[in-house]
Amino acid sequence: MPIKANAKKALRQAKKRTLANIATKRTYKSAFKNALASVGKSEAAEMVRLAQKQLAKAAKKGVIKKTTAARKLSRLMKKVNGAIAQK
Structure with a gap:
């Protein structure tokens, strides 16, 4: 456990940031x-838009890297477009 006041504060801040990061990860x-899950359904476009929004937010906050967000979105779009093409 930290002894100095600044170390205690750093620990409190780290815990607070960790909780915020976990919440952001959970949402995206x-x-x-x-x-x-909505691939092939009528609300798929809206769900993809929301997923894109959440990924962008997580990348902007620094929870995930920008390239990771782009890769995840690319893979999602590939699956969605593949399902649309099969119909």
Whole structure:
């Protein structure tokens, strides 16, 4: 455990940031799963838009890297467009 005051504060800040990062990850992961589940349905476009929005937010906050967000979105779009093409 930290002894100095600044170390205690740093620990508090790290815990707070960790919780915020986990919440952000949870939102983009659930949006991503919802978008994958809605592939082929009428609300697929809206779900993909929400997933894209959440990925961009996570990248902007620094929770995930910009390239990681782009890769995840690219893979999602590939699956969605593949399902549309099969119909």
